[in-house]
Amino acid sequence: xxLKENLNAIKQELSTQEQxxxxxxxxxxxxxxxxxxxxxxxxxxxxxxxxxxxxxTVKKNRLTQANLAYRTLLINPQxxxxxxxxxxxxxxxxxxxxxxxxxxxxxxxxxEAVLASDVDVLLRDLASYQLSGVSEGLLANLAALxxxxxxxxxxxxxxxxxxxxxxxxxxxxxxxxxxxEHFQGE
Numbered sequence: 787x788x789l790k791e792n793l794n795a796i797k798q799e800l801s802t803q804e805q806x807x808x809x810x811x812x813x814x815x816x817x818x819x820x821x822x823x824x825x826x827x828x829x830x831x832x833x834x835x836x837x838x839x840x841x842x843t844v845k846k847n848r849l850t851q852a853n854l855a856y857r858t859l860l861i862n863p864q865x866x867x868x869x870x871x872x873x874x875x876x877x878x879x880x881x882x883x884x885x886x887x888x889x890x891x892x893x894x895x896x897x898e899a900v901l902a903s904d905v906d907v908l909l910r911d912l913a914s915y916q917l918s919g920v921s922e923g924l925l926a927n928l929a930a931l932x933x934x935x936x937x938x939x940x941x942x943x944x945x946x947x948x949x950x951x952x953x954x955x956x957x958x959x960x961x962x963x964x965x966x967e968h969f970q971g972e
Contacts, residue, residue: 852876859883881905889916927957938966 817824855872856879858865873880881903888896889912900913915929934949950963 848875852879856883863887878906881909885909885913888913892916927953927959931959931962934963935966 852872852875855868855875858868859872862868869880872883881900882905884896885900885905887893888900894917897913897917901910901917903910930949930952934946934953937943937946937949947967950967953959953963
């Protein structure tokens with residue numbers, strides 16, 4: 787009986803080894819058949835990883851250069867090299883800086899240039915608001931709030947309410963409007 791059990795155990799072990807060898811042979815055939823496809827997939831993955839790493843490094847470097855140039859311009863606004871470096875490394879930050887200078891100096895020509903350019907929508911709205919005091923874009927609600935507040939200070943409550951009515955009901959400024967109207971007691 788023990789001999790039969792030993793034979794069965796040996797048969798099972800041989801069967802397991804055969805299955806393992808059969809699996810290895812199938813794997814080897816698969817790799818031989820598709821080795822170029824697998825090598826191509828690995829190469830593409832490596833190239834993609836390298837491209838991503840290089841792109842990320844370039845972006846970080848450009849951001850660092852832009853920040854250093856902007857910091858230099860805040861300290862010394864006359865630094866032409868820093869201005870060119872900022873323009874090359876971050877055109878949007880450059881436009882923001884130029885708009886800031888135009889606001890500070892009330893330079894109408896520079897503000898009109900911002901209006902004509904394709905810079906950020908918010909910068910164009912700010913320039914429009916600075917030039918005319920009226921905004922048709924993002925700052926329209928803020929302009930209406932400012933006008934209504936000035937009318938409230940003058941005691942013209944009915945006119946202030948009509949100015950507040952121009953503010954969109956979905957605007958976050960509605961809570962401020964309600965507080966101002968409540969504060970006036972009407």
